[in-house]
Amino acid sequence: MTNIWSIVKKEIRSYFSSPVAYVVLFAYVFIFGIFFYTNVMWFNALSMQAAQNPYYQQQLNINLSVIAPLLHNMIIILILVAPLLTMRLLAEEKKNGTEELLYTSPLSVGQIIIGKYIAALFMLTVMLALTALLSTFAFIYGKPEFTPWLTGFLGLFLVGAMFIAIGIFFSSLTDNQIVAAILTLMTLLLFLVLNWASMQGHGAWQSVLNYLTYSQHFNNLVQGIVETKNLVYFASFSFFGLFLTHSVLQSRRWR
Numbered sequence: 001m002t003n004i005w006s007i008v009k010k011e012i013r014s015y016f017s018s019p020v021a022y023v024v025l026f027a028y029v030f031i032f033g034i035f036f037y038t039n040v041m042w043f044n045a046l047s048m049q050a051a052q053n054p055y056y057q058q059q060l061n062i063n064l065s066v067i068a069p070l071l072h073n074m075i076i077i078l079i080l081v082a083p084l085l086t087m088r089l090l091a092e093e094k095k096n097g098t099e100e101l102l103y104t105s106p107l108s109v110g111q112i113i114i115g116k117y118i119a120a121l122f123m124l125t126v127m128l129a130l131t132a133l134l135s136t137f138a139f140i141y142g143k144p145e146f147t148p149w150l151t152g153f154l155g156l157f158l159v160g161a162m163f164i165a166i167g168i169f170f171s172s173l174t175d176n177q178i179v180a181a182i183l184t185l186m187t188l189l190l191f192l193v194l195n196w197a198s199m200q201g202h203g204a205w206q207s208v209l210n211y212l213t214y215s216q217h218f219n220n221l222v223q224g225i226v227e228t229k230n231l232v233y234f235a236s237f238s239f240f241g242l243f244l245t246h247s248v249l250q251s252r253r254w255r
Helices: 002-016 019-050 054-059 062-086 091-096 099-103 109-135 137-141 146-171 177-200 203-212 214-222 228-253
Strands: none
Touching (some): 002 019, 019 062, 019 137, 062 109, 062 146, 062 214, 091 177, 146 177, 146 214, 177 214, 214 228
């Protein structure tokens, strides 16, 4: 555990010793703020219109009108941010020639990967914590349900953890950070394409696509529905990404 913690501290220092961490955090929170403000203003306009009709006023739901669309929009931002968080984690080690030092150290390949993964998850947690703090204004001026809000942010974390695992895998394949970022971005965009295809499909094909894309699993969490199959989905993709990374590094270590 001490070895893993050493890797985590090293990577966190690397994040904050460059402008990348600050730019990513600022951009994520800023864009979140724009989406949040826009959704709240739209909900406020609907509320004023519905005030003239008690029936429509009862149908308004701040979770469905503000929180849920906000969280879905933030996944798009995660698709753009995840490559920035992961592109240097292993590619930089290979480019600088420091991966040989890692391989000859007492650290195992698994400890190296887990340490770097936890460091990236730390950055993800900081981003989500800042945006969750901002979204609490909805509780001050409205009455959203707490459970869907909480499980929605849990869903964002799980989606981000899956994206980071995929990004680490591509970072392990090359010594070029830009190439690693582009490969990660293209793969994550493929999930969006699968989501679109699942809405156009029919029958068994649609069921398969619905399971492969994160959208349905994430949507359940946004609605406050926590099911084992949804958790297993995100855990499986995250584990698979880390497993592929381990296979790449292990083969390189014994070369």
